[in-house]
Amino acid sequence: MTVALVTGGSRGIGAAIARRLGADGLRVVVNYRENATAAGKVVAEIEAAGGRAVAAAGDVADPARLLGLFELAEGTFGGLDVLVANAGTARFATLADTTDEDFDTLFAVNTRGTFLALREAARRIRDNGRIVVVSSGSTVTGRPGAGAYAASKAAVEQLVRAAAAELGPRGVTVNSVRPGATRTDALRVDPAALEQLAAQVPLRRIGVPADIAAIVAFLVSADGGWITGQHLHAGGGLF
Numbered sequence: 001m002t003v004a005l006v007t008g009g010s011r012g013i014g015a016a017i018a019r020r021l022g023a024d025g026l027r028v029v030v031n032y033r034e035n036a037t038a039a040g041k042v043v044a045e046i047e048a049a050g051g052r053a054v055a056a057a058g059d060v061a062d063p064a065r066l067l068g069l070f071e072l073a074e075g076t077f078g079g080l081d082v083l084v085a086n087a088g089t090a091r092f093a094t095l096a097d098t099t100d101e102d103f104d105t106l107f108a109v110n111t112r113g114t115f116l117a118l119r120e121a122a123r124r125i126r127d128n129g130r131i132v133v134v135s136s137g138s139t140v141t142g143r144p145g146a147g148a149y150a151a152s153k154a155a156v157e158q159l160v161r162a163a164a165a166e167l168g169p170r171g172v173t174v175n176s177v178r179p180g181a182t183r184t185d186a187l188r189v190d191p192a193a194l195e196q197l198a199a200q201v202p203l204r205r206i207g208v209p210a211d212i213a214a215i216v217a218f219l220v221s222a223d224g225g226w227i228t229g230q231h232l233h234a235g236g237g238l239f
Contacts, residue, residue, distance in 0.1 A: 003077040004220070005029040005069055007060050007117060008087030010039035012184035013134060016209030017084055018053065020217045022046030027077045028053040031060075031069055031087065052077075060087045060113035070120050082220045083121040085114045086134040088153075092145045103148050110152035118163050118174075128171035130220040133160050134212070135176040137235045157231055164229030173228035175219050180235020182207040202237030211236075 004021050008014040010032035019042060022028045028046060030053055032039035039055035046053040056072050058065040073080045089109045091102045114133055121131055135157055138150040157176050164174040181197050183206055198206050215234050218224050233239060 001027060001077065002081045003027045003029070003073055003079055004082035004084060005031065005073050005080055006084045006086060007031045007069070008033075010035050010042060013179065013182060013209045013212045014084075014086040015042045016213040017086060017216050018042050019045055020210070020213035021082070021084075021220070022051035022053055023049055024217055024221070025051070026082065027051075029069060029073045029076070030055050031058055033057070033059050033087070060117055061108045063116055066113075066116050067120060070124050074124070079126050080121070080124055081126050081129045083117060083125060083129075083131045084134070084216060084220075085117045085131070087113060088134065090149055092149060094145055095147045098148045106148050106152040107155070110149075111155045114156045115159055118159055122163060122167060125172060130224070131163065131167070131172065131174040132216050132219050133176040135178050135231060137178045137180045137233065137239050139178060141239050160231070161229050168228060173219070173225060175227060175229065176231045177212060177215050177219070177234050178231055178239075179212050180207055180238040182209060182212060184209060200238060201235070205236065207234070207236060
């Protein structure tokens with residue numbers, strides 16, 4: 001029995017990842033911060049398809065609540081084999097207009113939250129486990145208005161490289177995935193701008209959460225076992 005914890009698993013990319021892992025036969029802990037209804041829906045969908053899942057409230061930026069997610073996985077399913085660190089937040093503004101609050105929030109959730117999850121996984125994940133961090137294509141594109149957000153995600157990618165080196169002797173792989181523009185609630189772009197963006201993508205479309213979920217599913221599978229310490233581009237060739 002393979003057990004996965006998906007942080008931020010109640011909507012968007014996280015929900016697609018949770019559903020895909022459930023369909024692939026993993027037991028899934030679906031973490032959410034506030035929307036219990038959305039998380040419950042994801043769990044119901046997994047179970048309706050024959051899988052097993054449980055919803056778990058918790059804020060990744062709060063060490064005590066994060067610890068509870070790992071304890072729930074162990075108490076419910078007996079251990080943890082896969083961590084997908086997907087929970088995050090996005091705020092966009094030029095550097096001149098980025099407030100101290102914006103900066104602190106981005107690094108508290110995206111960087112510190114992922115650090116805490118990686119640290120706990122390093123202590124608890126079973127040998128030959130898998131860790132995948134959902135990063136962002138903004139770490140390599142240098143787009144205006146994304147400076148602080150990109151910096152918070154770029155810091156996480158350095159943690160990924162360190163974790164891969166430290167956990168490799170136990171057979172644990174650690175990678176990140178860099179989504180490009182993906183159709184989620186967080187993609188607040190008017191239709192005309194969206195069409196222009198799609199035209200820039202070699203595959204001529206905007207990504208959907210299932211695209212990212214498929215890549216994560218590969219990385220946590222046995223077939224992905226020789227890939228570690230990498231940052232996989234998932235933008236349809238946009239970057």
